[in-house]
Amino acid sequence: MLDKISVSIGVSIASAGQLITAFSLANALATPFVILAIARFDANNHRSEENGKE
Numbered sequence: 001m002l003d004k005i006s007v008s009i010g011v012s013i014a015s016a017g018q019l020i021t022a023f024s025l026a027n028a029l030a031t032p033f034v035i036l037a038i039a040r041f042d043a044n045n046h047r048s049e050e051n052g053k054e
Contacts, residue, residue: 002017002020005020
């Protein structure tokens, strides 16, 4: 599968592996912060609805 990815984006197999690794690490590190941001946004949205504001 990695060889197909490397051919489709025009890089070496090693570079494709590094790109996939970087993507995976970025997702692993960013996911907790995104979850917190969504939870805060959702909580703020519910509070404004309870107060009769939109």
